[in-house]
Amino acid sequence: LGGSINLVAGHTTRVQLQHLKKIDLTVSKQNASMQAQHAAKIARALAHLFSEKPLEKQPRQQTRIKKLLQEVRDLQEHSLKTDDIELHLQTAKGTSRINPHLLYWVVSELISNSRKALRLKQKDKKITLRNYADEDGHIIEVEDNGIGIPEEHLPRVFGGFSGFRAQGIPGSGTIMPVIRKVVEAHGGSIHVESEQGKETKIKIIIPHSK
DSSP: OHHHHHHHHHHHHHHHHHHHHHHOTTSOHHHHHHHHHHHHHHHHHHHHHTSSSOGGGSOOEEEEHHHHHHHHHHHHHHHHHTTTEEEEEEOOOOEEEEOHHHHHHHHHHHHHHHHHHTTTOOSOEEEEEEEEEETTEEEEEEEEOSSOOOGGGGGGGGGTOOTTGGGTOOOOSOHHHHHHHHHHHTTOEEEEEEETTTEEEEEEEEOOOO
């Protein structure tokens, strides 16, 4: 499966661009290219997820978190605008030894969750990507002003429970446990803060490289 996904990643840009043009001729070449690049990055991440190597053994490299978040924004901002969602970026300098493909996938999936949380809002829909460092490590946050999660459901968010489905929005709840495994494979931790009807913030802490 991993080999097949690698092949998909290698050809995604060309194939996705052609496919998108057929589906919607109003989509600009630039936007189609961005969507194709995003799909290629996700495919590479999936190759790592489905690899026979444990997540803890996946290759890592010193990565500028600011640059990674900028790539996420650049490749997804236009798509989010189609749902009238503003994507804000608050970044700081700093590097961490991570697998950039897996962390790109993690942040992208969290944005996807935020997008679902904003479906019921009519206006003022915002997602904020943020990074900074403190004594605990490098911090990545994904915050939205969507429907929030009821307090009683927070302890089950990373256990396969779908807070969306409980509020009438389609969602399986299967992604968050995988995200947690990826973060923990980096020696990190992930936390959720939420207030129903107002906002949700997911906080990822990656320890400083030794």
